[in-house]
Amino acid sequence: MLLGAKQYPLSTITLMVLASLTVTNISSAQSTNEEAIEEVVTKGTRLKGTATAVIEERKNQAFVVDILGADQISRTGDSDAASALRRVTGLTLVDGKFIYVRGLGERYSSTSLNSAAVPSPDPTRNVIPLDLFPADIIESLSVQKSYSPSMSASFGGGNVDIRLKSIPTQEVFNISLGTGYNADNGSNGLTYKGGDSDWRGKDDGSRAAPALILQRWENKQFLDNLDPDFARDIFISVKRSYDPLAESIGPDGSFNLTYGNSYDITDKWRIGFLLANAYSNKTRVTQQYELQQADRIGDEIELVRFFDDISATETTVQYSNLFTFGVDYNRNHQLDYSLIVLSDTRDEIREQFGNTENLSVGENLRIRDVVVEYEERRMFTNQLKGKHTFPEYDFIGFDWRYSLGRSLRNAPGNFESRFIIEDANLDSIFDINSEISLTNAPTAARYSFQNLNDRLENFGYNFSYPMSIENWEMEFKFGADFVTKSRTAQNRRFDINTRAFANAEILQGNTFSSIFSDEVLLNAQQTGSAVIRDTTIAGDDYVAGQKVDAYYVEGDFFYKNQWRLSGGVRFEDFRQVVAPFDPRTGKFDLTENGLEELAFSESDFYPALALTYMLGDAMQFRGSIGQTVVRPDLREVSSATYIDPLTGFPIAGTPGVKTTSIINLDLRWEWYREAGNNISVGLFYKDMDNPIESVQSPAQDGPPLIRIANAESGFVYGLEMEFLQGLDIMGDGVWDNLFASGNITLSDSQIVLDRQSIVELTGVSAAITNTKRRLTGHSQFVANLQLGFDSDNGEHSASFVYNVFGERILIPGIDGFADSFEQPFHSFDTVYKYYPNFNTTITVKLQNLLDQEKRLEFEDVLLRSETRGRELSLSFKYNFK
Template sequence: MKKPAIRFPVKPLSLAILATFAAATVPAVAQEADDEEVIEEVVATGTRLKGTATAVMEERKNQAFVADIMGAEQISRTGDSDAASALRRVTGLTLVDGKFIYVRGLGERYSSTQLNGLAVPSPDPTRNVIPLDLFPSTIIESLSVQKAYSPSMPASFGGGNVDIRLKTIPSDYVFSVQGQLGSNTNNFDDAYQYNGGGDDWFGEDDGTRAAPAAIVDQWESKQFLDGISQEESVALFKGLNRDYDPRLESVDPDYKANLSIGNSFDYDDDWRFGFLLASGYDRSTDVSEEYVGEQPLRNGEEIRMIRFYDEVNTTEKSVKWSTLFNVGVDYNRQHRVDYSFIVLSDTRDQIRDMIGNTANITLSDNQRVRKYEVQYEERKMFTNQLRGTHTFPELGFLGFDWKYSEGRSSRDAPGNMEARFLLEDDNLDGIYDRETESSLSNSTTAGRYSFQTLHDRVENFAYNVNYPLMIDNWEMEFKAGGNFLSKTRVADNRRLDISTRAFTDTSILEGYNFNDILTDEVLDSASYSTQNLLRDTTVAGDDYAAGQKVDAYYFEADLFWNNLWRFSGGVRYEDFRQAVVPFDPRTNQFDLTDEADRSQLAFQEDAFYPSLAVTYFLQEDMQLRFSYGKTVVRPDLREVSSSTYIDPLTENPVGGTPGLRTTSINNFDIRWEWYREAGNNLSLGLFYKDMDSPIESVQSPAQDGPPLIRIANAETGKMYGMEVEFLQGLEVIGDGIWDNLFVSGNLTLSDSEIELDPANIEEQTGVSTSITNPTRAMTGHSKWVVNTQFGYDSDNGEHSASLVYNVFGPRILIPGIDGFDDSFEQPFHSLDVVYKWYPDFNTTVTLKVQNMLDQEKKIEFEDTLLRSETRGTSFSLAYRYDF
């Protein structure tokens, strides 16, 4: 239910200000004027901004629970290309790895994501949450981040709920095309690339990387490569693609294209039909230089890396496709049914050429290790959604809403590969020549191939009945509904290692290209030892299946008294069931050691989750909100399995923990909001979260390679903080140019603390964790986050510009072990500029420059660099025409 609108004049410049920042305000009313030119200017400004900002902000103001909403115009203004990068502009939100949003410093597990209010499948092999970079901004109508829990939200709610709301059927005919060209300062020189497939431009592998049919037959027959002869091993190896060697080539420019068309039609006064089709293509390349530290060693006060790569050159290509099709029908403005079909495809193709040292291969021995690795993955999501909204005036305006979604996502990594080489400074000139002083590693893992697939399916049905009622000074609305979710996931992984110990004559390993060293001719003429050339290193737990069902019912009331108080709240009941089963790929049997493991893999709980929100209207333009909610955070699918898997984001091995407990959270929020004259506004919020058994990442030392990450329960946790938002037109300084300028921003100051009991964690995981700091901040939490925007809009509506700044405070990414402190991702100062020119009513030209400060991503501990990555300064020029 909405509070009656409080109206006051908003001048044309304020409309532009409103469209730049997701802060609540009031509906815009055209300023009265006798001058005809002034009236024309109002129309032009509103048209340029497409008129959605006011509605978005009015929605936020009228939310019963604390929420932030960002509309399509705000996203366009800041120049962000996808949902993930756009959400970092919202108060208290930070972006991790370009994919996952941390709300108020709580990791991605503590936030839920919905698409048009419904659950969506995830193509991430290790997480339930969906990577938000999958959603291009061109198909997004608005992004809603609800930070205070309400019964209509999923109970799995820690930091908040992110709802991605896609564009809907337009009210009038729209047809637009857009093209964009861009590049990055890192891309100006030649970069390492490799021979891929003929369909890479389309974002699909043409079979070049896929495992050969002969090896696939071995896997499907459950024979794998165990016990095969050397002749069979060599024959199978010949079928593998070996042409992955990096070579320096010039980098193509980035380019993208978008098209959208839609319309609505009236029929017989009562019926209205409409459709919208939006499609886009985006191809880009990111080149970077990195440093990767893997194993530190302390010598007194000195810390040095004994395993590291200090020359890392990375080239990552991405190809994205997006298609959105909406069709709907409306009868008498009382009954509406919409169908949406969404297809998203995101292909990532990365090659890294790395030179470094290990504990055994050192500079003191005039040796270096070189390896290259190719990581190729295709992520796809298909979603069908059907939604209905019905109002029955004859029943006291009873409302009935329903929605159904069936979605599938997949991740296909058809053939990733890595190869290892040894560089020896034979002439002792201090230069390790890649071409003349190189040989393929003489080891059991000179090369490795991996082949991965994942399929996720989600079916979600929800309904809601609402009934408005007015009695004396009370305006009331009562809601009751249900939400039913079913999710299934199947994943498998296969690995092959190339053992050069199979050759008796190691001189054949000299060279710097894997494909040139192990040719068919060399393989045919080589003499072999008793070790096989191919080793199947697929292990138990590489395959798994998972299922999840959630049945939920809720009741919610919204009571508004005497234009002074608003009481909203209710309770949600959820019955949650989940089962995860790891398989032994060789036997297709459960990978369980005993019956205890079997019982712990099945997870079931049911509980009630209440919430209450109170709003007090201090003045017509000022309100104070209070809210409380009890929520829960549950383990991800793989985290309750004892199997070890490789996290593709951190490259660390991760071991799950059967019997992992649910995190219970009590959430408290207070927010004061002031909607001032001419669209200026200010808000101040306080929040506190009390957590029991928070789920956290800890580390355990590994014998070789990076440390093993374990998932475990801390004892207790808490988080508290303050959020400030503002928007101010600079006309308060003076007349003239100041009338065209505004400044907006937000600041989050917060702190967190968890208590870890090493003895309890060792008992829970069965592994010693050697925790350095049993009391520390939560993983991923930044104590401060700053967003600011300085904007300009010309009087004639032909020009607009924004200078946008974002920075977050240091945050723990890798908890410390063995006496080493926690590793912190350092602040990244992002400064972007977006300029738009509207030469005529139909045309928009956009110039965008990002990371103008040329910042690097860095992770450090105890003033020691662990990882770094250059990002470069990117720029693009886009042209859009609306017919």
């Protein structure tokens, strides 16, 4: 140890982590033992390798960036990209899939994979559901919060770049097994007769529409005005076994395998590869409440339509495959190929009891709905990228990338049915065994089948030229980015008309499959109406295309390693068209203005400038300004109606929605101290013209219709604070093994809406309660805190992690009702890791220890609630190398 150097205690696990971060070829790492130990000291070990590995990268960025490394994700126990990103300053998680950056909705944030654009399998949003990406394949998550010209100009809150694991510097081979259980699962789970391949997240075809129906749809015949006997015969071929069955839920399971290596072929050539596979199967039982309609009578609010008893069971099957192969020549030329395959299947059954305005307890009636939602989401992406440096030409750099991806969503078996429970003996007990029957109505049950295909091609390149003149270090960049995206979507549905049968007594019972058994259908007397009614409507099918051609120029200037000026300009030519079809004719479903109203194009320049002042090696001040846009996505300019999975409300796009223009301002102070300790404070402000928002229109029956419209103006501003500190400042002893980290964001926003402008744009009534309000989804505060422990011998580590967000508007109010706010969710988790030897890791996670539930309220009235339950999981990981 060199004299005078500050010493920190080193543990076995510390040396393991640091070795993995700093390993080099033995031939190029000849040094004394003292020098090797000194290198470890300067790295800092306060967080035992979790956060310090990414601090240097964040520090060296020209624009404001927050980075979360794989070790940090592992430390907090998050299972996917979405849940991990909620730990980043100013980010909140919505619906377990979408990230809101600085209080701006998912449409105001963009996502890239290894810096390349990728397609989305979500039919209702243009962004990627981030729960698709399991933590096991993620190397780091980068959130750029201030705009730079090298990235897409469609930039609001920020850009999330998911960086997948790359080729290792040495052989990697590990396997992990995991299991888990939710305390709410118990013996009250529900299931139904699904398919034989459900365990692998693949429908075996039993949920799909029968071949005869598919053939009619393909031939544009549909299921209209069918002969009653023919309709009955078709119905016999349809799956009817969707009845809920009580089941005791077993434990979750997961498996991960990673193998990779690198080889020196010659003194100059090196190749390597990495293969990572993961599988998980998880089931969650929840109790829910849902208010669908309320009326105001004087000062009182009357609940009209609601489900006050909902039991739901959701099974999620996920698997991921990552294969990467790379070639390196003389460390100046690198070529990498990656294949990413992600699959996420959600299978949910709900049994819900409630009342409507006409079917109420006052009339001695209750309703029972059975709902099954099954969807398969898959993403396939091929990426090829190169990085080249030419020392013989003043170290000119040339980087390029090509990505071709497809996303698929298949929902082959969505089903819903309605039963009526009548308290016939007036004992105030609604017996679901003896006092129940399937409703006698044209819409007694509904089958729906959906399919979506996205294809996205992305090519980009960048040239860089470094220069040095006296006190100036400079780098000039220019490049281009080209994106071509296409989407096709198909939706088919038909209803079951129970009025097709003359004897209503056959509808008695609580199981759909028994009421409509083959024997009953073949012997039941018919009224002359068809039992099947096709309810597919115009706009259920659509095709969409998007093309972006972009070019940019950037400059990066250092003066005396104290001042840094970065900036440039980007030019984007954007074109988009969304064309809804009438499935029955195969022709465009056009508005009065024709195809022009469905097409959208614009081109403009988008500048950005950032200034950094470095006060020594540890402290720096940043400031940046940039002009960006947020454009309406593929469905938001189509008049077709779809159901929002977040709210359950129907949403109709609006042709003619304008682009949102944004001016982004950022200021930030950063102080990087010894041993990885750091602190930063930032201010941000965004001024928006024509912000895109969701508004409601009152509905005659059922939930309100959501329309996409432009507000007049808007802004969001806030303060972000982040810190990481070893607790040895509290004294010696146990404090040496503890550290604390966290962040807090305080912000506010406002949009101004004009009712008449919205009516003119959408063509429907806009009974908006508050014409001035916060942005939908914006939380005025977000906080993350973590307390970590590492034992001296490196065999034990523990983290206690807390996350909370402030209330946020999820459903804007109409007709005098206040906005509906999602209530704060206090998440408290703990993660313990045990390292019995160099190769083994045992992890125990306890999540949602406070047993919080998701709640949505307006005017102190509960609109929705959903239990989450406490979770316990255990995993075992073994490194063979």
